[in-house]
Amino acid sequence: MGNTTSTDALQEAVDEVEQQQAGEAQAPPGIKLYEFVRAASGAASWSLLSGHAAPTFYDANGEGGGGGRSKPEWMLEIDAGDVDARADEALQYVADRGARRVTFAAGGRLFALRFPDDAGFGGFMEDLESKVFTNTYGFExxxxxxxxxxxxxxxxxxxxxxxxxxxxxxxxxxxxxxxx
Known part of the structure; x- marks a missing residue:
């Protein structure tokens, strides 16, 4: 019975380390997520939500479901800001290559992602524009x-x-x- 308790504790420790490593792998260092916040007084400012945001795209229709007959519906997800929005013109995204920043609307809120380097920004924008094209026109x-x-x-x-x-x-x- 003592072995079971120590085995359970060991398994919990291993699971905790795996979760930490998975979290570190998902969040490239330095991607910052901001939200535009307006106070009751009318003052407004950008508030930092996360210094390690991990924007990802996923297919809401699942991977290859329905024998490939179902068209993908690409969604943008950012856990740090509770963002889960369809990648389409409703995002109203504006990219600023010089600042490595993209500003977008989601769920009635205004967000901005700022990337630490040009490669990260360029890769994200290429993915975003590709997903928006697919969702808008229905073609890859x-x-x-x-x-x-x-x-x-x-x-x-x-x-x-x-x-x-x-x-x-x-x-x-x-x-x-x-x-x-």
Whole structure:
């Protein structure tokens, strides 16, 4: 009977360490989550909710459920701020590459994510825009999906056969001259 108690305590300790390691792996260091808070007096400010936010995307329809017939419905989830919102135009997201920050609305609240480096910001924005494309148009964000949605106008948005606008080099359009 004494062995059972020590075995249970050992198993609890192992489980606790595994949970801590899983939490550390999920939260890249330095992603900060802010919420815009307005006081009754009318004053407003950004409040830090978490210094280790872990934004993730998941398919609300499940992984491959229904024999692949069910279209994915991508959701943005951030546990640190109790954010769980559909990745679509309702997020009203605005990205600021220079500040490595994306501001968005979810659940009637205004949030901002600030990334510690360009790679983290770029990766998140690429994922977000891909999920928004899929949820908005019902097609995967790939060459075939872009062709179905944009048709002949695809090259206006994706230069060089499918590059994401962020990845394509900027091209300048000729200025139109007004006729006198």
């Amino acid at each position: 964000d790939d060459d075939a999906g872009r062709d179905k949605v944009l048709g002949d106008f695809r090259d206006m948005f994706f230069k060089g056969g499918g590059e994401h606008p962020r990845q394509a080099t900027q091209r300048t359009l000729p200025l139109m001259r007004s006729r006198a």
